[in-house]
Amino acid sequence: MSELPWASSRDELYRRFAWRIPHRFNIARACVDRWADGRGRPALIARDSRGRRQVWSYDRLAESSRRLAQLFAAKGVGRGDRVAVLLPQRPETALAHLAAWRLGAITVPLFTRFGPEALSFRLRDSGARLVVTDALGAERLQPLRGELGELETLLSVEDAEGAESLWPLLARAQDRDPDVATGAEDPAVLLYTSGTTGPPKGALHAHRVLLGHLPGVQMPHEFFPQQGDRFFTPADWAWIGGLFDVLLPSLYFGVPVVVAPPGRFDPETVVRLMAEEEVRNLFLPPTAIRMMRQADVDPLRMGVRLRTLASGGEPLGGDVLEWGRARFGLTINEFYGQTEANLLVANMAGLLPVKEGSMGVAVPGHEVAVVDEEGVPVADGEVGVIAVRKPDPVMFLGYWRQEEASRAKFRGPWMCTGDLGRRDGEGYFTFLGREDDVITSAGYRIGPSEVEACLARHPAVGLCAVVGVPDELRGEVVKAFIVPKPGVRADEALAEDIRNFVRTRLAAHLYPRRIAFVRELPLTATGKVRRSELRARERGASGDPTT
Numbered sequence: 001m002s003e004l005p006w007a008s009s010r011d012e013l014y015r016r017f018a019w020r021i022p023h024r025f026n027i028a029r030a031c032v033d034r035w036a037d038g039r040g041r042p043a044l045i046a047r048d049s050r051g052r053r054q055v056w057s058y059d060r061l062a063e064s065s066r067r068l069a070q071l072f073a074a075k076g077v078g079r080g081d082r083v084a085v086l087l088p089q090r091p092e093t094a095l096a097h098l099a100a101w102r103l104g105a106i107t108v109p110l111f112t113r114f115g116p117e118a119l120s121f122r123l124r125d126s127g128a129r130l131v132v133t134d135a136l137g138a139e140r141l142q143p144l145r146g147e148l149g150e151l152e153t154l155l156s157v158e159d160a161e162g163a164e165s166l167w168p169l170l171a172r173a174q175d176r177d178p179d180v181a182t183g184a185e186d187p188a189v190l191l192y193t194s195g196t197t198g199p200p201k202g203a204l205h206a207h208r209v210l211l212g213h214l215p216g217v218q219m220p221h222e223f224f225p226q227q228g229d230r231f232f233t234p235a236d237w238a239w240i241g242g243l244f245d246v247l248l249p250s251l252y253f254g255v256p257v258v259v260a261p262p263g264r265f266d267p268e269t270v271v272r273l274m275a276e277e278e279v280r281n282l283f284l285p286p287t288a289i290r291m292m293r294q295a296d297v298d299p300l301r302m303g304v305r306l307r308t309l310a311s312g313g314e315p316l317g318g319d320v321l322e323w324g325r326a327r328f329g330l331t332i333n334e335f336y337g338q339t340e341a342n343l344l345v346a347n348m349a350g351l352l353p354v355k356e357g358s359m360g361v362a363v364p365g366h367e368v369a370v371v372d373e374e375g376v377p378v379a380d381g382e383v384g385v386i387a388v389r390k391p392d393p394v395m396f397l398g399y400w401r402q403e404e405a406s407r408a409k410f411r412g413p414w415m416c417t418g419d420l421g422r423r424d425g426e427g428y429f430t431f432l433g434r435e436d437d438v439i440t441s442a443g444y445r446i447g448p449s450e451v452e453a454c455l456a457r458h459p460a461v462g463l464c465a466v467v468g469v470p471d472e473l474r475g476e477v478v479k480a481f482i483v484p485k486p487g488v489r490a491d492e493a494l495a496e497d498i499r500n501f502v503r504t505r506l507a508a509h510l511y512p513r514r515i516a517f518v519r520e521l522p523l524t525a526t527g528k529v530r531r532s533e534l535r536a537r538e539r540g541a542s543g544d545p546t547t
Contacts, residue, residue, distance in 0.1 A: 002211040002393070004218035004364065010352055017215065017364035021393055025184040025207045028065060028101040029177075031251035036062035043251060044091045045230075045277055046259035056091045058254070061098065067173040068099035068166075074173070075153045077130055079104035079180060082190065084128040085238075086110040086119070086137040089260040092157045092166070093237050094247060096132040101188055101207070104180045108190045108202075109238040112137065117454060117505040120144050121199055122192050123151060126400065130155065138163040184208035184393075190400055191240055193339040194438060194447030202400030203339045210248050212394030216343020216363045217249040220310035220333035221281050222350045225253045229307065232258040232274060233283040234265050240339050241313065241443070246283050255281075267295040275303035282309045286316055287442035289332070290473050293323050300329055310335055310346075313443035314475045315431050318356045334359050336431065338417050338445070340396045340409065341388050344368050345429050358428040359421075366392060370423050375411025385435055386421040387414035437531045439468030441476045444509045448478075448531065451502060451510055455480060458501050460488045463521050465529040466512055469538050480512035481521060481534055490517035 002020050007013035035041050035058035044056040077083060083100040085107055087093040100107045108126045110119060119141065123131070130153040131141065138160035145151065145162075156163035182188075188207045192200040218224045231250040235242035250257045258277045261269055265288060274282065284292075289311060292299075299306075309328050312335040316324075324332040335346035336359040345368060347360035354360075362368040369377040370384040378384040388395065390413055398406035409415055420432040439446040448466045455464040463483040468476035482498070484490045495515040502511040522533040 002214055002365070004215040004223065006223055007351070010361075013351065014364050019211075019365055019393060021184050021208050021211055023183060024181055025211070026101060026182045027188055027207050027210050027248065028098040030210065031248055032058050032062045032065065032098060035251075035254045041254065042256045044094060044257055044259055046089075046091055047261050047273070049262045054091070058251075061091075061095065061251075063175055064095050064170065065098035065102060066175050066177050067170050068095055069102040069178050070173045070176060071155075071166075071169050072099055072103055072105065072130065073178060075130055075155075077103055077105050080187070081105045081130075082108050082126045082128040084108040084110055084123060084126065084131040086112060086131055086133040086141070087157070088112050088134075088262065089237050089242070090157075091259065092132070094251070097189075097243075101182070102180065103178050104182050104186060106187050106190055106204070108192075109243060111236060111238040111507065113509070114507045115503070115505040116140065116144055118450070118507055118510070120147055121450075122202075123148050125192075125199075126190055126202060129153070132157070132166070133160075133163070134158045135160040182207055184211070185397075187397060189243075191339050194445050194450060199450055199453070200447060201402055201405055203396045204398055204400050205396050208393045209396075210244065210252060212365075212392065213244045213249055213343055214252070215365050216335065216337065216346060216394070217245060219346040219348045219363050220312075220335045220360075221308040222333075222348060224249075224281060224308065225255045226307065229255050229280050230258060230278055231255055231281040231283075232260070232277070232279040234260045234270055234288055235283060235285055235443070239444075240342050241283065241285065244342060245312075265291065267292040267297045271297050271299050271302050271304060274299070274306075279304070280307040282306055284309065284311050284332075285443040286311055286314050286320075287474055289316070289320060289324070292327075293320070294473070297327075299327055304328070306330060308333065312336060312359075314440050315357065315359070321354075321356065335363075336360070336386075336429065337394075338419070341392060341394050341415055341417070343394060344386075344388050355428050358424075358430050360429065361427045362429070366394070368429065369414065370421055370429075371411060371414050371416065373411075375414045375416075380423050380425045383420060383422050383432060385411075385416045386419045386429065386431075387411070387416045389413050390415055437467065439466070439476050439478055441468065441471070441478065442474040442509060446478060446510055450506065451478060451480070451512065454502050454506050454510075455482065455498065455512070458498055460484055460494055461498070462486075463529075465521050465531055465534060467531050467534045467538070469514060469535075471513075477513040478511065479514040479516065479538070481516050481518050483519065483521060484517055 005016040135158040154163040233246040331349035333347040337343045367389040462485040471477040522530040
């Protein structure tokens with residue numbers, strides 16, 4: 001069903017592939033029920049904060065998700081209601097999504113490092129009715145409850161003040177699958193992505209989006225799954241890369257997923273875990289690869305034996321590819337997509353030549369082109385916007401309650417990614433940069449508007465604008481240009497206070513790592529900041545005026 005067929009050539013691969021999207025489809029039932037046969041097949045392999053190993057079988061995941069669905073229903077959750085999941089990688093994260101989907105509810109993944117303003121906006125905008133979280137998340141949500149009018153229930157997987165404890169309630173819930181049938185086009189998940197002209201937008205996806213992802217996972221992972229495959233990524237399951245590039249496709253194919261260890265990414269800890277758990281398939285974001293390289297870890301020497309390694313989010317350089325071959329013993333297959341339409345382009349070193357600097361070719365089933373401002377495909381070699389033709393099962397349903405923004409994403413039949421690129425005569429795509437002001441930092445796409453809105457609330461900030469500037473480790477980082485209010489002393493102490501102000505209210509990946517205090521900002525005739533001019537100044541500056 002919409003899976004990549006085995007093929008010995010590129011032509012055969014495309015000729016044999018066809019989408020088969022059933023009218024009725026539910027992600028939860030497709031991912032766990034067919035593997036829950038009483039034999040204890042492993043689904044999730046995790047370590048807790050003390051390093052203790054726990055294995056969740058498909059049987060346990062199926063039964064627990066049925067019980068949790070009944071608990072959600074008892075709390076008033078039904079078809080179309082939003083259930084937010086504020087958890088790091090852990091088995092209960094998968095459990096919460098699966099339970100909500102059984103009811104026809106819509107899940108809202110939330111990054112655990114979001115600050116109060118980022119959390120409050122997403123919960124208010126989505127109208128989440130219930131949140132599943134842990135003790136830390138419950139503590140952070142308590143001060144926000146007064147402004148979250150639609151939030152009725154807080155369930156915690158740990159004992160937490162102000163939240164109901166999930167496990168005692170789950171033990172009393174019935175083990176019965178809700179009698180809720182979902183169609184492939186019914187909404188399933190609301191993933192927030194950053195924009196340039198306003199607050200984050202919720203990209204709404206249907207249940208079919210999992211099927212749309214399958215060929216894009218199978219291609220960079222060389223006809224995944226194969227006997228003995230075991231998948232791992234340090235990418236958080238709150239993002240589409242962790243959730244739909246790794247966790248759910250693996251469960252769909254019956255492949256065990258190794259859960260990332262608690263805490264921040266540590267190269268040596270992760271490599272040891274991969275060796276101990278015999279990981280065979282790995283998705284590493286570019287920043288994680290650079291951190292491994294910087295830490296000088298040697299996965300082969302430490303016992304890691306991968307079958308496949310893929311990366312996406314930003315281009316890798318030739319030196320990084322060579323490092324990957326030396327340290328992992330295989331070629332890193334780069335892939336490309338975005339939250340609204342993911343895994344569109346990929347490399348597959350076992351079948352196709354890998355061209356340095358290229359993201360690969362269109363994944364079978366997706367019609368990808370480079371188009372001009374009118375939505376007309378340009379000739380090979382010319383620069384334009386990377387786009388995918390609708391309909392496509394991996395494509396979003398639209399932005400949550402934003403019809404105008406949804407329409408603006410399309411030029412005729414083409415959904416435009418906002419990324420500039422070109423395609424060569426052999427069908428290989430190359431990423432050249434963003435068409436708009438979105439900043440790509442450590443794999444996160446950051447909209448300047450959300451950061452600027454937070455900066456503007458600092459008592460010392462008069463005017464502000466943020467842009468992305470090059471960074472060796474993260475690709476880009478956020479840089480803020482700030483006009484201080486009259487009488488304010490602009491020095492490093494103020495810069496650090498501003499950084500902390502944004503870091504604690506939004507998230508660690510959103511705060512401006514670099515700050516420049518300036519007398520004025522370049523404005524258009526209508527008073528809008530010309531971010532393009534600020535970026536041009538950065539490229540042409542002989543010195544960095546950053547405080």
